[in-house]
Amino acid sequence: MAHDTLYAQPQEPQGPAPGRGGGRLAAVLRRxxxxxxLGLIAVVVGAALLVDGFATGRNAEFLLLDAVAxxxxxxxxxxxxxxxxxxLSVASTLGLCSAVxxxxxxxxxxxxxIVPAAVALGAVLGAVNGLFVTGFGLPSLAVTIGTLAAYRGLAFVVLGDQAVADFPGEWTDAAVGTVPGGALPWAMVGTALLAVVFGILLHATPPxxxxYAIGSNAEAARFSGIAVARRKFWLFVASGAVSGLAGVYWTLRYASARADNGEGLELAVVAAVLLGGVSIFGGRGTLAGVCAGVLLLGTLRNALQLADVPSDTLDIVTGSLLIASVVVPNAVVLLRARLGRPRSGSAPPPRPGNAP
Amino acid sequence: MSGPAAASPLLHLRDVAKSFGPVAAVKGVSFALHAGRVHALAGENGAGKSTVVKMLAGVHRPDSGGLELEGRPISPDGPAAAQAAGIAVIHQEPTLFPDLPVAENIFMGRQPTGRFGRIDRGAMNEAAGRLFARLGVAIDPDRQARGLSIADQQLVEIAKALSRRAKVFVMDEPTAALSGVEATRLFAVIRGLTERGAAVLFISHRFDEIFSLCDDITVMRDGAWVSTDRVADVTVDTVVRRMVGREVSALFPKQDVEPGDVVLDVRGLTRTGVFEDVSLTVRRGEIVALAGLVGAGRSEVVRAVFGIDRYESGDVRVGGRLLPPGSPAAAMAQGIALVPEDRRQQGLVMELSVERNATLTRLRPLARFGLLSGRGERRAATDLARRLHVRHGGLGDAVGTLSGGNQQKLVLAKWLATSPQVLILDEPTRGIDVGTKAEVHRIMSGLAAEDMAVLMVSSELPEVLGMADRVLVMREGRITAELPGSRATEESVMFAATGQPGAGA
Incomplete structure (x- = not known):
């Protein structure tokens, strides 16, 4: 029964047999x-030691307020x-909702x-993306680059160059209010709660x-009875609605509704998501990783700002992190494959002769 | 080797073999192509013809044995090398660059250049025109490739091969998509090529074409060489018998079950150009086989039934209830399961673990209060894997680490977990080893004995004849024959599938 044992070789060739616990720890460390x-901890410790004014309650509060959107x-x-x-249209959705x-x-x-109206508007804008992507089968990259420009343009049509800044104080204060006695903003508490909801949704519910199945292989997902188009559509709606909510937060936090609010934010968001270990090719990643990615990116930017690094340089850092988080995992896989190859079979064993 | 012609061959395959994992696709095949002769390669689907073509094209390298071109051994390590050596493969549906002119398609990468390296369009069009004149066909070299008929596209490919001075032309079922007139024109072109000293390998399921066009014929079966003869020395009957001539072995343990009520009832299903007016029923406890050649529209029919593809007219009923079209989820809810044709692309999500794949079809029943628990999922997956004897390293391993047979059993497991009334299997044993094949057959037979209605698409005749209570044969999108299992023979099914008059049946 030779065929019974015909597995391909195990994914990761082991070295000298590690203990069970050791293997698991190594697996966690490889993740x-x-x-x-670990990078987040290193940046926090490094910044606290090297950057003046980083390790203060006031700065922690600002850092977290910045990270909310x-x-x-x-x-x-x-x-x-x-x-x-x-x-890619999230920042423009945020801006349009703010302008409206x-x-x-x-x-x-x-x-x-106004607040529920802004969120609802965001949902509609997301539904437009979703319709183009799922209804007409267009690539989301192209569609949302288009709406990135279109929604931002609409924002200027709605509000022009002006800034609306006379929102009532109790609302704008609430947006930056902190939990009594700490540097933890209520807005961050809300974001964390929403993160838990999304985490459960992603990791512990059938949809x-x-x-993950859709992202790994949409065709196999469809053959398993998964409504691929419907799932994607609602994700774009959710993305729009949450961007609308972020627009509300942004407007109140800076007490200013402007058409150019949040410009360029999509870059930071995508960088944080990829930095958090989500594969740009789909099918891989965890929400916890993304939360760590958001905090790492936010902390890094905050520390560099405090160290008087100009904002252009900040964008360079963000962009480089984005590329690094795409390149590094692929490079690791490639490296592992190359190192593993000589062991796993460059010379196939000679086949027993079955010529007629 | 008893080669049919005495002259030294242009291309000689010597004992080539090729395996994919545990599956031996081609085992020690030898034959020779001679200048000025058309050589037919015949065999059932899965006999290994395509693998032979791919070895000639440089897509696959033989595991053992080799090719000799004009007496010199060659080992093309890629399509470019095969072309450079003088072997041209003309595919059933060529892939041209649709937006470029015909002439540029022919000379892609080798365009004649004028001063400063600019492409000399005049010279290029003239050269292309000369090639078409040699072939005796009228295609405007300056027109866009888009919109050319498949027949014309094949001629462009042939012209391209001529321009590269190809000596051996391999044509893989070139007439499958051609009309009668187009096929006749292609044959004239082929005769022209051989008159100029080329050798042609011609693959076709149509015996009339083989017998009117070809000089020699090689038959393959189960990846092995069976015979090479002059066409003049054989008849359709002998060729068919050699193609299918296996004993239907005891590998197929079909239990006799008295069929019950009709569960799946398909009426007048039509999708223009793909399948027409397909009606079929499957009863409880019955295994119905849908036989026919690749491309006859069988997979398309079952995909439409399951809701993957839409259909224009007709309806599908499960247990008397009308099934809404275009929704796999609805089909699943009414008790249909489809084990698809392509295990790696459609059956499984290769990147996900064994466990995740096993539970993918029934996440909702597994969830409690809308939440999945790791332990519950693990238990369900362990259960399934045990029931079908899926051998795996760990439930957390990527499903790609399983052998093909175990992958297929996992696909079966994930669908049986939905407790279907109707199980549709598309090529259930393609590319898996003999042992697992028998296991899959035993499982199918057991399910039918438990009153499940089973509809099986299969291109393997022994499987069809061994397993099925009833055989439906499709050809060119239509059901052309319905044979009770007792009356179905390899010859009668093959003749219905190829549209040949049942001379031997």
Missing amino acids: WDTTVV IGLVALPMTLIVVTGEID MGQLWLSGWPLEL GREL
Whole structure:
């Protein structure tokens, strides 16, 4: 029964047989999320030692307030990238929702209505993306680059160059309020709660589990009865809605509704998601990793800002991190394959003669 | 070797063999192509013809044995090397660059250049025109390749091969998509090529073509060489018998079951150009085989039934209830399961673990209060793997580490977990080893005995004849014959599938 034992070789050729616990620890250490968390700790410690004014409660508060918008938008983005798609229009959605918020405030709406309206608008904008991607079968990269430009343009149509800044103080204060006695903003608490919801959705529910199948092989997913198009559509709606929510937060935090709010934020969001270990090719990544990625990126940018690094350089750092997080895992796989090859069979064993 | 012609061969295959993992696709095949002669290669689907073609094309390298061109051994390590050596493969559906002119398609990468390296369009069009004149066909070298008929596209490929001074032309079922007139024109071109000293390897399922066009014929079966003869020395009957001439072995342990009510009822299913007016029923406890040649539309029919593809008219009923079209989820809810044709692309998500694949079809029933627990999932996956004897390293290993047979059993497992009433299997044993094959057959037979309705698409005649209570044969998108299992023979099925008059049946 030779065929019974015909497995391909195990994925990772082991060295000298490690203990069971040792193997598991090694496996955890090899994981990308672990690397990111270690990187985060290293950056925090390094910045605390080297950068003046980093290790203060005030700075921690700012750092976290800055991370809220990226963190919020990164949550649905994670799910979208896991399915192998991408949404580059998030920052423009944020800007358009902010602009509409300002215009509605000018026309006398109460904020109690404006906030849900902004979120709903975001959902509609996301649905437009979703329709183009799933209904017409267009690549999300192209569609959302298009809406990236279109939504930003619309934002300027709505509000022009002006800034609406006369939002009531109790609302703008609430946006930056902290948990009593600490540097932890309420907004970050809310983001963390939402992260837990998205984490459970992605990792512990049937629809979330299906996203990985879609991202790995959409055809096999379809043959397993998964409604691929419907899942993707709703992810784009969620992405739009959360971007709308981030637009509300942004407007209130800076007490300013402007058409150019959040410009370029999509770069930071995508960088954080990829840095968090989500594969740009889909099918791989965890929400915990993305949370660590958001904090790592936020901390790094904050520390560099404190160290008087100019903002252009910050963008260079963000962009480089983005590319590194795509290149490094692939390079590791390639390296492992190359190192593993001589052992696993450059010379196939001679086949017993079965010539007729 | 008893070569049919005495002259020294242009191309000689010597004892070539090729295996893919545990599956031996070609085992020690030898034959020779001679200048000025058309050589037919015949065999059932899966006999290894395509693998032979791919070795000639340089896509696969033989594990053992080799090729000799004009007496010199060659070992093309890629399509470019095969072309350079003078072997041209003309595919059934050529892939041209649709937006470029015909002439540029012919001379891609070797365009004649004028001063400063600019492409000399005039010279190129003239050269292309000369090639078409040699072939005796009228195609405008300056027109775009888009919109050319498949027949014309093949001629462009042939012209391209001529321009590279190819000596051996390999044509893999070139007439499958051609009309009668187009095929006649192609044959005239082929005769022209051989008159100029080329050797042609011609693969076709149509015996009338083989017998009117070819000089020699080699028959393959199960990856092995069976015979090489002059066409004049054989008849359709002898060739068919050699193609299928296996004993239907006891490998197929079909239990006799009294069929029950009709569970799957398909009526007048039509998708223009793919399948027409397909009606079939499958009863409880019955195994129905859908036989026919590759490309006859069998897979397309079962995909439509399961809701992967849409259909234009007709309806599908499961247990009397109408099934909404285009929704695999609805088909699953009504008790249909489809084990698809392509295990690696459609059956499994190769990057995911054994466990994740096993539970993918029934995540919802496994969830409690909408949440999945790792332990519950693990238990379900362990259960499934044990029931079908799937041999795996660990449940967490990527499913790609399993052998082909175990992968197929896992696909079966994931679908049986949905407790279907109707199990559709598309090529259930393609590319898996003999032992697992028998196991899959035993499982199928057991399921039918448990009153499941089984619809099987298979290109392997012994499997069809050994397993099926009823055999439906499709040809060119239509069901052309319905044979009870007792009356179905290899000859009667093959003749219905190829559209040949049942001379030997």
